[in-house]
Amino acid sequence: MELWYTEKQTPNHGITSKIKRTLHHEQTEFQKLDIIETEQFGNMMVLDGMVMTTDQDEFVYHEMITHIAMNTHPNPRNVLVVGGGDGGAIREVLRYPSVEKAVLAEIDGKVIEAAQNYFPKIAGSLTDARVDIQVTDGIQYIAENKNKFDVILVDSTEPIGPAIGLFQKPFYEGIAEALKEDGIMVAQTESPWFNRDLIRQVFQDISQVFPITRLYTASIPTYPSGLWSFTIGSKKYDPLKVDEEKLISPLGTRYYHPGIHRSVFQLPIFVQELLTGKGE
Amino acid sequence: MELWYTEKQTPNHGITSKIKRTLHHEQTEFQKLDIIETEQFGNMMVLDGMVMTTDQDEFVYHEMITHIAMNTHPNPRNVLVVGGGDGGAIREVLRYPSVEKAVLAEIDGKVIEAAQNYFPKIAGSLTDARVDIQVTDGIQYIAENKNKFDVILVDSTEPIGPAIGLFQKPFYEGIAEALKEDGIMVAQTESPWFNRDLIRQVFQDISQVFPITRLYTASIPTYPSGLWSFTIGSKKYDPLKVDEEKLISPLGTRYYHPGIHRSVFQLPIFVQELLTGKGE
Amino acid sequence: MELWYTEKQTPNHGITSKIKRTLHHEQTEFQKLDIIETEQFGNMMVLDGMVMTTDQDEFVYHEMITHIAMNTHPNPRNVLVVGGGDGGAIREVLRYPSVEKAVLAEIDGKVIEAAQNYFPKIAGSLTDARVDIQVTDGIQYIAENKNKFDVILVDSTEPIGPAIGLFQKPFYEGIAEALKEDGIMVAQTESPWFNRDLIRQVFQDISQVFPITRLYTASIPTYPSGLWSFTIGSKKYDPLKVDEEKLISPLGTRYYHPGIHRSVFQLPIFVQELLTGKGE
Amino acid sequence: MELWYTEKQTPNHGITSKIKRTLHHEQTEFQKLDIIETEQFGNMMVLDGMVMTTDQDEFVYHEMITHIAMNTHPNPRNVLVVGGGDGGAIREVLRYPSVEKAVLAEIDGKVIEAAQNYFPKIAGSLTDARVDIQVTDGIQYIAENKNKFDVILVDSTEPIGPAIGLFQKPFYEGIAEALKEDGIMVAQTESPWFNRDLIRQVFQDISQVFPITRLYTASIPTYPSGLWSFTIGSKKYDPLKVDEEKLISPLGTRYYHPGIHRSVFQLPIFVQELLTGKGE
Structure with missing residues (x-):
């Protein structure tokens, strides 16, 4: 399965990263919160569609x-x-x-x-x-x-x-x-x-x-x-x-x-x- | 039309950039040479599928x-x-x-x-x-x-x-x-x-x-x-x-x-x- | 170079097709008109981002x-x-x-x-x-x-x-x-x-x-x-x-x-x- | 978060579908087995990267x-x-x-x-x-x-x-x-x-x-x-x-x-x- 997380960091450019699986998805009181496990950067926290942090970097x-x-x-x-x-x-x-x-x-x-x-x-x-x-x-x-x-x-x-x-x-x-x-x-x-x-x-x-x-x-x-x-x-x-x-x-x-x-x-x-x- | 150039910079991660059009495609004696016009970075030269240079950076x-x-x-x-x-x-x-x-x-x-x-x-x-x-x-x-x-x-x-x-x-x-x-x-x-x-x-x-x-x-x-x-x-x-x-x-x-x-x-x-x- | 045309046919689903090159791009009086050459379906006409016709089908x-x-x-x-x-x-x-x-x-x-x-x-x-x-x-x-x-x-x-x-x-x-x-x-x-x-x-x-x-x-x-x-x-x-x-x-x-x-x-x-x- | 499942149905063409989350991932004795929840087609079973069945169709x-x-x-x-x-x-x-x-x-x-x-x-x-x-x-x-x-x-x-x-x-x-x-x-x-x-x-x-x-x-x-x-x-x-x-x-x-x-x-x-x- 080719499952890729894509973040359009601007309307015209972004990163795309292969994921192993999604670990968590939640609409909190304030924002959308996702945790995904990527191949390249390990676990990744994504808030409202923007990468916040990853294990690797x-x-x-x-x-x-x-x-x-x-x-x-x-x-x-x-x-x-x-x-x-x-x-x-x-x-x-x-x-x-x-x-x-x-x-x-x-x-x-x-x-x-x-x-x-x-x-x-x-x-x-x-x-x-x-x-x-x-x-x-x-x-x-x-x-x-x-x-x-x-x-x-x-x-x-x-x-x-x-x-x-x-x-x-x-x-x-x-x-x-x-x-x-x-x-x-x-x-x-x-x-x-x-x-x-x-x-x-x-x-x-x-x-x-x-x-x-x-x-x-x-x-x-x-x-x-x-x-x-x-x-x-x-x-x-x-x-x-x-x-x-x-x-x-x-x-x-x-x-x-x-x-x-x-x-x-x-x-x-x-x-x-x-x-x-x-x-x- | 959504036309995106994607470079897998590693097997598991890459960039994706919206393009306006392709300007040139050529198989030279040594490599594949592409010129594309991107929205974010202007003209981009791509050799064998890897970005070499762009107008902007x-x-x-x-x-x-x-x-x-x-x-x-x-x-x-x-x-x-x-x-x-x-x-x-x-x-x-x-x-x-x-x-x-x-x-x-x-x-x-x-x-x-x-x-x-x-x-x-x-x-x-x-x-x-x-x-x-x-x-x-x-x-x-x-x-x-x-x-x-x-x-x-x-x-x-x-x-x-x-x-x-x-x-x-x-x-x-x-x-x-x-x-x-x-x-x-x-x-x-x-x-x-x-x-x-x-x-x-x-x-x-x-x-x-x-x-x-x-x-x-x-x-x-x-x-x-x-x-x-x-x-x-x-x-x-x-x-x-x-x-x-x-x-x-x-x-x-x-x-x-x-x-x-x-x-x-x-x-x-x-x-x-x-x-x-x-x-x- | 991995260059793919993607049409979101609905907000949540679409097709993606590898292209050889873009042949034509034009904003006409009525719509955006693109001609792209795809690997799978030959030449493809796209109006306002939607496939109109292709050589193959x-x-x-x-x-x-x-x-x-x-x-x-x-x-x-x-x-x-x-x-x-x-x-x-x-x-x-x-x-x-x-x-x-x-x-x-x-x-x-x-x-x-x-x-x-x-x-x-x-x-x-x-x-x-x-x-x-x-x-x-x-x-x-x-x-x-x-x-x-x-x-x-x-x-x-x-x-x-x-x-x-x-x-x-x-x-x-x-x-x-x-x-x-x-x-x-x-x-x-x-x-x-x-x-x-x-x-x-x-x-x-x-x-x-x-x-x-x-x-x-x-x-x-x-x-x-x-x-x-x-x-x-x-x-x-x-x-x-x-x-x-x-x-x-x-x-x-x-x-x-x-x-x-x-x-x-x-x-x-x-x-x-x-x-x-x-x-x- | 833009998370899309992409299946290259041929080397040059495929479908891409927005997913809500991955539900299951497993390497069985015979094949890779994934269950994902898509926006368009509901739950989707994917074997070795190919869609087998979905709730909707x-x-x-x-x-x-x-x-x-x-x-x-x-x-x-x-x-x-x-x-x-x-x-x-x-x-x-x-x-x-x-x-x-x-x-x-x-x-x-x-x-x-x-x-x-x-x-x-x-x-x-x-x-x-x-x-x-x-x-x-x-x-x-x-x-x-x-x-x-x-x-x-x-x-x-x-x-x-x-x-x-x-x-x-x-x-x-x-x-x-x-x-x-x-x-x-x-x-x-x-x-x-x-x-x-x-x-x-x-x-x-x-x-x-x-x-x-x-x-x-x-x-x-x-x-x-x-x-x-x-x-x-x-x-x-x-x-x-x-x-x-x-x-x-x-x-x-x-x-x-x-x-x-x-x-x-x-x-x-x-x-x-x-x-x-x-x-x-």
């Missing part, structure tokens, strides 16, 4: 949304992950001995359940004693928890459906208030090939809220274009000015190491240009 | 196979491109004022013709007076031209069909002889996700021929996994030891700039590990 | 829309084909020596041109001296030509876009007026699997206009479900009451012969039932 | 492999189905009150189990007291049961894998011996569009074993080309010479009725010609 996304900010902050104790119900970002956060509390504010409890059932290596850390799982709207959680966090990671789905509000300026303002005075945030901000307007807008919005704003990228095969961007907003610490000698080498990573901490900010020209709108 | 590959080596060599005058019949690498080579002669040794003249017809922005430099087009077997050309080149770029197709010999140690030995005593070579060496054994083997082979061997990567959306590797073999100059102040900023590039010259060598751990076989 | 449709009515009428001299710009129905009409004039009323002249360029075996008869090509709206042509035709064939595209009016009752009333007092019409009426409501409606409409109404089917691989229906409206002659001895054996057919003239009206129960709405 | 195949032979024999009491593990042919056989015993000789018990789990409407009759299920090689069963059956239905998979022997002359000779002196057999014999050589060969083989040999067709949307053939071999009774008055109207059918008993033998010319090889 999840480490890239989860490490890269986490370590740049965590390793830039000198002493992250309280960390919040907005979204990220699969638990991968939390797993990476917990690699820092300084962490006392890691809150997961995920709106869709079914995503957490599915991750625990089908992605034990990703979701395994959710049972750690330092983890506080809040099944709630991240925007609301932010509003209710001011001046509390050292690091906030916005590990959202695409900017459609439940995650729309997570790509808008008022949300970043809320994050700034939820962060302590030397806090730092990072958000996944889509593909530099396919989402140029969005990246530019988010960068501008975050720039207006945070004194230090930085964009960096990582290569993720199952995400649109294979190249993904992350945007940092920081009140005090600049990831480019960290003392490389003092960077932690988190144990168990497969992508991040201190050597790439600054190099990932060396953007190709076409990515630099999207921030200014030049060449569009 | 060609600049990444052509800049990144060229500028690291060219900018590492202090004074590249004679340059050879093996393969690369589309002319993109030659275009980038000619951005260096020091270049006196750029030889293109492409085995399949039909690729050159098709590029000139359907990719004028890529192939346009092939009419430059400094360019010497040799429609010939690159291996043989190498054998007949010893001690001649400052830089040699191996811009081959995948290691099947006409390009198999270009991924084998005797070829790198021939390149070493064709290079001058301070010459430098670079080869495209496939995906760190899907071709780990190949990359490791090529890296080992080149290491045995050249005193300095380095691997770097770039993000190319239409290539398998979106992440591509290049391997450098150098007799004298180390790309990591160049004086950043002296690096040229080639005019007209959209990916390469001196700022990334060293950062592209900062490999993710899983790429580092493939060189040693660790974690396989 | 065109004979089924063209013979079956034509011969039942033509062979039921004892002496068809003036024949009108509404739509049918590829010329296939005209070719079949001309197999009857009694025919003096065959009018083709096709709204889209580009379809005729494309058929003449890419389907010479189908369109070849359009140059016959008895053929009168009218590039015009069939509905208007019907309105202006009353009491003129012995047989009218409605060889339309799907009931979306330019052909919508050809599936509505006022059109059948117009046809009745354009036919002579013993005239007979036939219309292609889609798939008994996928278009049950449409077939029932058209059958009822034609029943209210013509004293004799009959449905029959034929097997066409490239049409949705592979089973296609045709509906006859007749003023006088009943295809089921023809004297089988007097039926003509048209020369050159590959599907129709007098032996199937009546058997095609022996409908499977599930097709019978769609006419009454039973079992829906 | 199964009735066509099961009725048409059964009723022509059953209704041609004046008094079928002992019936054998070779293959047919889904139980659909048995269900149809049991519509005849004359039937005393219906043996199912299916080589792959897993097919029977899967049908009982996922296709209760098809497999439901397998628990009837008249049914004798033999999980065994049909060829061997035939060899061991001579002069026993009034009707034998060969409800095989495609002529690759476990079913190869069921398309060869020695098997038909065995069937002739397993039948009583007035017995009748029928075999499914693939598509008149895509399997012309096979149909011709099987027809010739059966003609050399049985005095009366007849080919008929039915329309099945999920089978290659949508048109399917069946070949009858009969020792005494000719389906074309039955007294239409005496035909039984089996209760509950949705395709077959006495009115089509003879009309299905009225073959299109291109099907007639494949029997003689003319026009190939």
Whole structure:
């Protein structure tokens, strides 16, 4: 049987991957949730028809949304992950001995359940004693928890459906208030090939809220274009000015190491240009 | 009409792209050559069913196979491109004022013709007076031209069909002889996700021929996994030891700039590990 | 290169066919017109993303829309084909020596041109001296030509876009007026699997206009479900009451012969039932 | 999520159908067995990558492999189905009150189990007291049961894998011996569009074993080309010479009725010609 999962990542382009079988299908309160077993990437979680994570390449996304900010902050104790119900970002956060509390504010409890059932290596850390799982709207959680966090990671789905509000300026303002005075945030901000307007807008919005704003990228095969961007907003610490000698080498990573901490900010020209709108 | 080009980049995974129309189909002496017009990436050249280049993302590959080596060599005058019949690498080579002669040794003249017809922005430099087009077997050309080149770029197709010999140690030995005593070579060496054994083997082979061997990567959306590797073999100059102040900023590039010259060598751990076989 | 044409014949099901190349792409005044060369069915004409005809199986449709009515009428001299710009129905009409004039009323002249360029075996008869090509709206042509035709064939595209009016009752009333007092019409009426409501409606409409109404089917691989229906409206002659001895054996057919003239009206129960709405 | 099942029914053409989920995947002793839930056709059983049956259109195949032979024999009491593990042919056989015993000789018990789990409407009759299920090689069963059956239905998979022997002359000779002196057999014999050589060969083989040999067709949307053939071999009774008055109207059918008993033998010319090889 030739059974292929096809994601049209844009109206005109996509990936297609041979599947062994479907493992789970559910219409949650917020989105369509599918788990499929692929030949190439192992188990794959798909939300509203878009790949969220896979066994094989999840480490890239989860490490890269986490370590740049965590390793830039000198002493992250309280960390919040907005979204990220699969638990991968939390797993990476917990690699820092300084962490006392890691809150997961995920709106869709079914995503957490599915991750625990089908992605034990990703979701395994959710049972750690330092983890506080809040099944709630991240925007609301932010509003209710001011001046509390050292690091906030916005590990959202695409900017459609439940995650729309997570790509808008008022949300970043809320994050700034939820962060302590030397806090730092990072958000996944889509593909530099396919989402140029969005990246530019988010960068501008975050720039207006945070004194230090930085964009960096990582290569993720199952995400649109294979190249993904992350945007940092920081009140005090600049990831480019960290003392490389003092960077932690988190144990168990497969992508991040201190050597790439600054190099990932060396953007190709076409990515630099999207921030200014030049060449569009 | 829904007409989609699908490339199975591995037996179990691939890309699918909506096409407007087919522009050209030809069985050359060496391979199947197709030109199709896609909605997402513009014109696309496909050899034996594998995407070689597209209007939209060609600049990444052509800049990144060229500028690291060219900018590492202090004074590249004679340059050879093996393969690369589309002319993109030659275009980038000619951005260096020091270049006196750029030889293109492409085995399949039909690729050159098709590029000139359907990719004028890529192939346009092939009419430059400094360019010497040799429609010939690159291996043989190498054998007949010893001690001649400052830089040699191996811009081959995948290691099947006409390009198999270009991924084998005797070829790198021939390149070493064709290079001058301070010459430098670079080869495209496939995906760190899907071709780990190949990359490791090529890296080992080149290491045995050249005193300095380095691997770097770039993000190319239409290539398998979106992440591509290049391997450098150098007799004298180390790309990591160049004086950043002296690096040229080639005019007209959209990916390469001196700022990334060293950062592209900062490999993710899983790429580092493939060189040693660790974690396989 | 794996290049496949995919037609979603319904939102949830379709055919996919390997193509050699695209031959023609055009946005006409009325519709999108594509000609592609497939491996399985030879050249294929696609209008607005739906297969209209192919080299390999065109004979089924063209013979079956034509011969039942033509062979039921004892002496068809003036024949009108509404739509049918590829010329296939005209070719079949001309197999009857009694025919003096065959009018083709096709709204889209580009379809005729494309058929003449890419389907010479189908369109070849359009140059016959008895053929009168009218590039015009069939509905208007019907309105202006009353009491003129012995047989009218409605060889339309799907009931979306330019052909919508050809599936509505006022059109059948117009046809009745354009036919002579013993005239007979036939219309292609889609798939008994996928278009049950449409077939029932058209059958009822034609029943209210013509004293004799009959449905029959034929097997066409490239049409949705592979089973296609045709509906006859007749003023006088009943295809089921023809004297089988007097039926003509048209020369050159590959599907129709007098032996199937009546058997095609022996409908499977599930097709019978769609006419009454039973079992829906 | 866009998840589509694609069957390449030939190397160059196929169907593609949107699926809700996979229900079952199993490598049995004999073949790969998949059950998927499709949007268009409901549950679908796929053996070695080929659609065997679906909820929506199964009735066509099961009725048409059964009723022509059953209704041609004046008094079928002992019936054998070779293959047919889904139980659909048995269900149809049991519509005849004359039937005393219906043996199912299916080589792959897993097919029977899967049908009982996922296709209760098809497999439901397998628990009837008249049914004798033999999980065994049909060829061997035939060899061991001579002069026993009034009707034998060969409800095989495609002529690759476990079913190869069921398309060869020695098997038909065995069937002739397993039948009583007035017995009748029928075999499914693939598509008149895509399997012309096979149909011709099987027809010739059966003609050399049985005095009366007849080919008929039915329309099945999920089978290659949508048109399917069946070949009858009969020792005494000719389906074309039955007294239409005496035909039984089996209760509950949705395709077959006495009115089509003879009309299905009225073959299109291109099907007639494949029997003689003319026009190939």
